Amino acid sequence: MPDVFDVLSKDHTEVKRMLTELQTGPTKQTGADEDQLLLRKKMTEELIIEESRHEAVEEMYFWPAVREHVPDGDQLADEAIEQEQEGKEVLNSLDKLNASDLEFENLLGKFAEAAREHIAFEENMVWPGLRSALTAEAASEIGTKLSEAKKTAPTRPHPHTPPSPGALKTTGPAAAMADKARDAMTGRGGD
Numbered sequence: 001m002p003d004v005f006d007v008l009s010k011d012h013t014e015v016k017r018m019l020t021e022l023q024t025g026p027t028k029q030t031g032a033d034e035d036q037l038l039l040r041k042k043m044t045e046e047l048i049i050e051e052s053r054h055e056a057v058e059e060m061y062f063w064p065a066v067r068e069h070v071p072d073g074d075q076l077a078d079e080a081i082e083q084e085q086e087g088k089e090v091l092n093s094l095d096k097l098n099a100s101d102l103e104f105e106n107l108l109g110k111f112a113e114a115a116r117e118h119i120a121f122e123e124n125m126v127w128p129g130l131r132s133a134l135t136a137e138a139a140s141e142i143g144t145k146l147s148e149a150k151k152t153a154p155t156r157p158h159p160h161t162p163p164s165p166g167a168l169k170t171t172g173p174a175a176a177m178a179d180k181a182r183d184a185m186t187g188r189g190g191d
């Protein structure tokens with residue numbers, strides 16, 4: 001049974017893989033053609049979908065557990081959620097651009113750097129404390145909640161939804177449904 005750290009670590013690995021792939025791919029500035037730019041936009045959409053789901057479920061189940069079980073949990077959670085909010089603002093702007101837009105690579109580069117720092121913060125500053133505070137049973141219980149919540153999590157960043165577990169649980173499912181309807185209409189995130 002995957003526990004909270006297995007679930008989050010799998011997401012982090014996937015996000016870092018996507019970032020590396022995007023950062024090695026051809027850009028408008030390095031002479032990418034039309035098809036390559038469309039693919040780049042698609043890969044960025046997939047990154048935004050993955051990242052939106054990941055941060056939404058962390059805010060619903062991971063940070064509350066950190067606040068409850070880790071001695072300086074409130075401070076760590078506040079700092080991390082601030083990083084997540086900044087990330088959402090950047091992704092929200094990036095989501096509106098095409099890969100041929102001038103600002104696209106700027107925002108993508110900015111996000112990539114911040115996302116790597118955010119992941120390192122969580123894994124190095126937060127996980128050890130939570131790992132030692134949770135029983136194996138509690139760790140796998142949170143892991144299950146995260147995996148379940150990911151299935152219905154929003155696929156867009158929603159920087160203006162308050163990042164509180166209560167707000168996300170109330171407005172999250174409706175936002176997620178609206179996101180999915182828009183995704184279906186526009187083909188976003190599809191093959």
Ligand SMILES: [Fe+2]
Pocket residue numbers: 055058080084118122
């Ligand atoms: Fe996070």
Ligand SMILES: [Fe+2]
Pocket residue numbers: 008012054058119122
């Ligand atoms: Fe994370």
